Amino acid sequence: MHVSKQKNGVSIIAHKGDAMSLLSFDLTAPLRENLAGFTIFFSVKGKGRGSYVFNRMIFPDNFLKNNPQIPVKERNSTLYSPLQKMNWVHVPNTDIETKKAVFGDYTYSITPRYIENGKLLPLDKSLTVKLTINVSPFNINKVKVAFARGFVSSVAYANRFGDKNNKVRPPKKKDELLFNINQVSGSAERWNDKTKKKELVEYTYAEQHDWLGWQARKTILGFLDDAIKNPKITLKVFAYDLDEPEICRRLLTLAAAGRLKIILDNSGKHGLKTSKETAFEKKFNTSGASKKDLARGKFSALAHSKVFIWLNNGKAQKVLTGSTNFSTNGIYINANHVLVFDNSKVAKLYEEVFEASFGKKKMAAFKKTPFTSTDHTFSNPAMTITFAPHNKADADRIFKRISDRINATGSDLLFAIMNDTSNSLILDAVKKQVKSGSVFTYGITDTIGKANKDYTVYLYRPDTQKEQGIRVAAKGINNILPPPLGKVPGLSG
Numbered sequence: 001m002h003v004s005k006q007k008n009g010v011s012i013i014a015h016k017g018d019a020m021s022l023l024s025f026d027l028t029a030p031l032r033e034n035l036a037g038f039t040i041f042f043s044v045k046g047k048g049r050g051s052y053v054f055n056r057m058i059f060p061d062n063f064l065k066n067n068p069q070i071p072v073k074e075r076n077s078t079l080y081s082p083l084q085k086m087n088w089v090h091v092p093n094t095d096i097e098t099k100k101a102v103f104g105d106y107t108y109s110i111t112p113r114y115i116e117n118g119k120l121l122p123l124d125k126s127l128t129v130k131l132t133i134n135v136s137p138f139n140i141n142k143v144k145v146a147f148a149r150g151f152v153s154s155v156a157y158a159n160r161f162g163d164k165n166n167k168v169r170p171p172k173k174k175d176e177l178l179f180n181i182n183q184v185s186g187s188a189e190r191w192n193d194k195t196k197k198k199e200l201v202e203y204t205y206a207e208q209h210d211w212l213g214w215q216a217r218k219t220i221l222g223f224l225d226d227a228i229k230n231p232k233i234t235l236k237v238f239a240y241d242l243d244e245p246e247i248c249r250r251l252l253t254l255a256a257a258g259r260l261k262i263i264l265d266n267s268g269k270h271g272l273k274t275s276k277e278t279a280f281e282k283k284f285n286t287s288g289a290s291k292k293d294l295a296r297g298k299f300s301a302l303a304h305s306k307v308f309i310w311l312n313n314g315k316a317q318k319v320l321t322g323s324t325n326f327s328t329n330g331i332y333i334n335a336n337h338v339l340v341f342d343n344s345k346v347a348k349l350y351e352e353v354f355e356a357s358f359g360k361k362k363m364a365a366f367k368k369t370p371f372t373s374t375d376h377t378f379s380n381p382a383m384t385i386t387f388a389p390h391n392k393a394d395a396d397r398i399f400k401r402i403s404d405r406i407n408a409t410g411s412d413l414l415f416a417i418m419n420d421t422s423n424s425l426i427l428d429a430v431k432k433q434v435k436s437g438s439v440f441t442y443g444i445t446d447t448i449g450k451a452n453k454d455y456t457v458y459l460y461r462p463d464t465q466k467e468q469g470i471r472v473a474a475k476g477i478n479n480i481l482p483p484p485l486g487k488v489p490g491l492s493g
Contacts, residue, residue, distance in 0.1 A: 001140065005131040012110050012129045017089070018138040018147050019101060019215050024087040027112060031127070036115040037082025039123060042090065045105040052077040053090065056155075059120075066118045079123070082113040092135055103136040137215050142342035143381055146215035148324060150335030158488045161208060162188035166489035168208055168332040177279040178245050181205040209246075212332040216324050219338050220331070223308055223320050224250035227259075232313050236354045237262040238305030241327035243276035248283075248326075255289035263295050263357060267302035276327075297363045300389040306330075309350050316347035335416075346385075349376055353387055367391065403429040415443035415460075434460050445469065 001016040009028035014021050025038055043050025058081045064070055070080045090108075092101045111128040114121045138145040151157050152166050165186035169175050185205045189198045209217060227233040228250060235254055239262060242248065254260040262284070264270075270277045277296075284294050297303060308320040324336035341347065357366050366372065367389045376385040386398055406413060406429035413433050417426075427445075434441045446457045458469030 001133075003131050003133045005129050007129045008127055010110075010112060010127050010129050012108075012131055014108060014131055014133040016133055016135070016138065018145055019103070019136060020089055020091045021106065021108075021133055021135050022087065022089050023108060023110065025110065025112070026086070031112060034114045034116055036113045036120060037078075037084040038088075039078045039082050039111045039113055040088065040090070041079075041109040043107050044092075044102055045107070047102060047104065050107075052079045053083070053088070054078070055081040055083055057081065057084065063118070067120050070120070080120070090135075104134070105132055106135045107132045137219075141381060144219060144338070144340035144342075146219040146338040146340075148216040148331050148334070148336045149212050149214045150333070152212060152333055153488050155486065155488055157212070158486070160188065160190070160211060161203060161489075162186060163487040163489055168205065168212065168328045170205075177243060177248055177276050177283065179205075181209060181245060209328075209332055216322075216336060216338045217331050219340060220308075220320065220324070220326070221246060221250070223310070223340065224254075227310060228253055230312075231257075231259075234259040234261070234311045234314070236309040236311065236351060238303065238307040238354065238357075239263070239277075239326050240265045240270075240302065240304050240306060241277075241325035241330055242280050243327045244331055245328075248280055251280075252283055252287050255284050255293070256287040258289060258293075260289065261293045261354075261358070263297065263303060263305070263354065263363075265298055265303040265305075266296040267298040271296070295359050295363075297360045299357075299363055299366060303357075303363070307350060307354075309347055309354060311347075311351070315344070316351040317344055318342040319347040319350045321350070343378070343380075346378060349385065399425045402426050406430060406433060409433070409439055411439060413439055413441045413443070415441075415445075417443070417445045419447065421447050 002013055004011070004013040006012075009031045011026040013024045015024070023040070027035070040053040041050060042053065054076050055078045056076065058075045059067075059070075064072065064075070075081055090106075092103060092106075094100065095102055107130060109128050109130045111123050111125070113123065152168075165188075167185070170179050170183070182204050184202050185208055187200055187202045190201045191197075192199050224235075224247065227235055235251075237251065237260065242264060251260055251262070255262075264277055264281060266277070269275055272278065281294060281296065285291050306321060306323070306325055309316055310318045310320075318341060320338060320340045322336065322338040324330050324338050325334075330336055353371050356369055356371060357363050368391075371387045372390050373394050374386075376387075377383070378385070386394075388395075390398065403425040406426065413430065415430050417430065430441075430443070433439055440462050441460060442462045443460050444457055445460070460469040
């Protein structure tokens with residue numbers, strides 16, 4: 001969904017995202033001369049007069065000498081420090097009293113700004129373009145899309161939680177499966193609006209989790225809470241990593257009521273007696289649930305599935321899936337997403353796959369079932385779902401179909417690829433398009449290895465057609481950024 005407006009050579013488009021909006025700008029050629037950036041003012045329907053977007057990048061002190069009209073205390077406002085970009089992602093403010101994001105109909109007033117002879121010219125209202133778009137969690141046509149922030153190594157995180165604490169679980173000796181998230185995690189300097197100064201404030205794991213997990217956490221916990229409230233609802237669950245305490249508490253509540261059936265991975269470290277997954281199994285077995293309702297196992301190598309299937313009076317009604325593991329790392333450290341399909345046909349397919357996988361014998365035989373060789377197509381939304389593990393012929397067919405689409409694209413290619421050292425037709429097609437520069441490409445890849453230097457995230461920017469991207473994050477990478485950004489927490493793993 002998007003809204004667009006044009007006025008006197010200024011074009012603005014606002015795209016609806018997950019609890020945020022992407023604003024993009026364009027100007028006719030005459031309006032690009034002496035461009036300093038863009039001023040953004042926003043207001044929310046029924047929430048007061050509004051304010052200007054904040055800009056961390058400001059003009060230097062010598063510029064202020066030639067521009068005495070700029071108040072020093074307001075120099076971070078885009079009224080005086082325009083955004084020097086042709087786009088901006090705007091995330092709603094958090095209400096000080098409720099500590100909840102302010103959602104609603106946002107009206108953005110966007111104006112190009114200019115500098116002549118070292119002076120910032122006054123805002124020209126004849127060039128201001130206004131448009132309104134709803135900013136709220138993404139939920140359209142019975143499909144929810146929700147993202148975790150993945151911001152632990154960021155200035156935004158450092159401003160809230162300090163630049164030293166990147167832990168989202170207690171120290172090992174206190175790290176239980178169901179640890180109390182309301183215990184203190186750390187302390188940080190925060191601005192007190194009443195005293196008008198910074199103060200050292202303690203914060204809890206709950207605060208960290210709520211901020212880092214963003215809409216993905218809210219969607220997962222909301223899905224489980226709604227199920228718990230309705231005694232007619234049962235859940236069937238695929239889980240790979242399973243150690244997020246609030247998710248585990250809710251699953252065990254359903255288990256104790258005989259309303260949970262779960263396939264829990266036991267590959268690698270998950271199968272150890274000391275793993276959090278094994279700890280969950282023990283609590284499940286002592287919760288009053290039937291031991292027959294929990295199956296440990298894996299497919300060819302693992303059971304890398306993250307799925308909640310919601311059944312109402314025994315009939316599949318909706319399903320939650322996506323890239324997000326039900327773990328503290330999956331929700332609070334990694335960049336992941338959640339999808340919810342409120343669609344009985346989609347949910348029924350997932351339930352059938354679950355039943356065809358429940359138990360070690362069924363998991364071992366699953367690769368040879370029609371589920372793995374069939375393209376399961378749906379019209380609303382238009383999509384194709386496939387289930388792994390595949391035999392080689394089906395895997396090659398699926399990879400070729402995707403790579404052919406990438407090679408044939410005539411417009412935009414956005415990508416996020418894990419483990420870019422693997423052999424893949426898809427990866428080859430992406431790198432070919434990035435190198436060619438014939439279409440707009442923008443994305444990230446990461447590499448995985450044993451040493452710190454081998455854990456790396458690369459950014460491929462649209463303005464650089466390079467086969468090798470820019471190293472932007474990694475274990476062991478320097479976490480002190482150039483001014484005005486400063487130090488951020490490193491990546492812990």
